[in-house]
Amino acid sequence: MWSLVTALIIAITSFDVSHSYVVVPTQSHPTSVTAPFPIPAYSSTGLKNEIYTWRQQTIRYVASGPANAKHSVLLLHGLFLNADHWRHTLKDLGDAGYRVYAIDLLGSGYSSKPDATSVEAKWLNGENGRFTPFNEVVDPELDMLLMQRPISIKKKQPPTRENVVLGTNTGGRRVVPKFELSSSTCYNYYTWAEQVNDFTRDVIFNGVDHYPNERPKTTSLIANSKGTIVALQAMLDKPEYYNGVCEINPTYREMHRAELPKLATPVVKAIQRFLKTKGHGLYRAATKPQCIKHFLKEPYSNKDAIDDELVSSMMEPLHLPHADDVVFDELSYSTGPLFEELLQDVNDNSDVSRRKPIWVCYGKEDPWLCPKRVESLATKPFKEDGPLVVDKVIAIESAGHCPHDERPEELQPILMEFLRACHNSEQPRYDVAPIELHNLSIHF
Numbered sequence: 001m002w003s004l005v006t007a008l009i010i011a012i013t014s015f016d017v018s019h020s021y022v023v024v025p026t027q028s029h030p031t032s033v034t035a036p037f038p039i040p041a042y043s044s045t046g047l048k049n050e051i052y053t054w055r056q057q058t059i060r061y062v063a064s065g066p067a068n069a070k071h072s073v074l075l076l077h078g079l080f081l082n083a084d085h086w087r088h089t090l091k092d093l094g095d096a097g098y099r100v101y102a103i104d105l106l107g108s109g110y111s112s113k114p115d116a117t118s119v120e121a122k123w124l125n126g127e128n129g130r131f132t133p134f135n136e137v138v139d140p141e142l143d144m145l146l147m148q149r150p151i152s153i154k155k156k157q158p159p160t161r162e163n164v165v166l167g168t169n170t171g172g173r174r175v176v177p178k179f180e181l182s183s184s185t186c187y188n189y190y191t192w193a194e195q196v197n198d199f200t201r202d203v204i205f206n207g208v209d210h211y212p213n214e215r216p217k218t219t220s221l222i223a224n225s226k227g228t229i230v231a232l233q234a235m236l237d238k239p240e241y242y243n244g245v246c247e248i249n250p251t252y253r254e255m256h257r258a259e260l261p262k263l264a265t266p267v268v269k270a271i272q273r274f275l276k277t278k279g280h281g282l283y284r285a286a287t288k289p290q291c292i293k294h295f296l297k298e299p300y301s302n303k304d305a306i307d308d309e310l311v312s313s314m315m316e317p318l319h320l321p322h323a324d325d326v327v328f329d330e331l332s333y334s335t336g337p338l339f340e341e342l343l344q345d346v347n348d349n350s351d352v353s354r355r356k357p358i359w360v361c362y363g364k365e366d367p368w369l370c371p372k373r374v375e376s377l378a379t380k381p382f383k384e385d386g387p388l389v390v391d392k393v394i395a396i397e398s399a400g401h402c403p404h405d406e407r408p409e410e411l412q413p414i415l416m417e418f419l420r421a422c423h424n425s426e427q428p429r430y431d432v433a434p435i436e437l438h439n440l441s442i443h444f
Contacts, residue, residue, distance in 0.1 A: 078225025082109025
């Protein structure tokens with residue numbers, strides 16, 4: 001755990017590389033806005049950077065493969081990273097005939113980075129309507145804006161979870177009496193899950209859930225690290241959108257209050273407070289690419305994969321305005337959902353548990369994962385006489401935290417097998433009316 005804390009602090013670095021930038025025109029999605037900062041016309045992968053406007057925010061994404069492909073895949077990146085981290089997967093799956101999308105989550109990459117304390121950020125927060133009814137919002141201005149925003153119906157849940165069964169580093173099970181789900185930031189897993197679901201509907205499905213009298217559209221989720229929790233929450237919120245999920249090196253959120261030892265909690269809180277209030281100078285000072293190369297040597301087992309393209313694609317977006325604020329906000333996010341908790345919720349959800357494939361792949365040399373804890377997902381239920389929460393756990397030799405970038409040649413056959421399983425799991429569903437897009441114009 002302490003190695004992760006140290007690595008995260010080292011990771012707060014960026015450098016400025018001169019480029020000829022152009023602003024990519026926004027597409028015809030609802031409430032188009034101008035990008036808040038210049039965005040390169042093309043990503044480091046050579047793919048064109050596209051823009052999706054979501055809740056008045058600019059979201060960058062890239063796509064590969066034939067536009068008329070029968071099957072689609074959505075890739076979700078990890079902490080401090082962005083869509084370009086899927087450079088190999090985008091090419092390999094695109095060449096295999098899939099339509100592949102990789103998206104920058106809000107606050108990451110070239111996506112917008114609103115001030116987490118602003119009304120704008122509070123308005124788009126995915127926790128709205130999930131824990132607290134609108135009439136309990138204490139900010140009158142925010143309350144009025146929320147009433148104007150169409151929010152999908154969500155199953156209300158308490159802002160805390162109690163008696164949750166989680167794993168241990170020895171592959172056992174333990175019960176956490178209570179932890180909080182709600183947070184004070186828009187940069188949370190509920191916001192990102194809603195962003196992913198809206199992107200799936202608006203871009204991948206062209207604005208509707210599906211067309212009447214046609215087979216329902218679905219897509220497959222592939223995620224790494226932070227993205228693995230986003231993927232599970234997205235599938236819980238909109239199970240009809242997805243036919244399966246492959247989780248690559250899931251995060252167990254070592255700085256979550258349910259994961260931290262009690263004695264370590266005050267220390268971590270102090271570090272978080274320091275970074276949010278005093279860390280900006282550190283962020284600006286550590287601007288050399290050598291710093292990020294040094295950091296990547298810990299999670300990457302294959303050091304040859306740490307090339308200039310990787311460093312540049314990671315660091316350039318981290319030097320955009322307000323990127324440091326987002327990084328500190330994410331490092332201070334110690335509440336919200338957990339990977340094993342969501343796996344159990346997914347299995348308890350009848351709309352998801354029609355045996356849509358849930359696979360886990362991990363690099364055996366990942367210093368931030370305990371193999372016994374990961375392997376137990378496929379061997380030990382979380383409830384007595386309960387089901388196993390995943391279909392497969394696959395270890396990749398000589399890979400660390402990012403097998404898709406370190407050993408893409410070994411991961412590719414696994415992903416192809418996973419996608420075939422997703423197609424086999426698809427079943428027709430009852431037809432529902434198409435969802436109409438809302439064209440709102442709310443300015444701050």
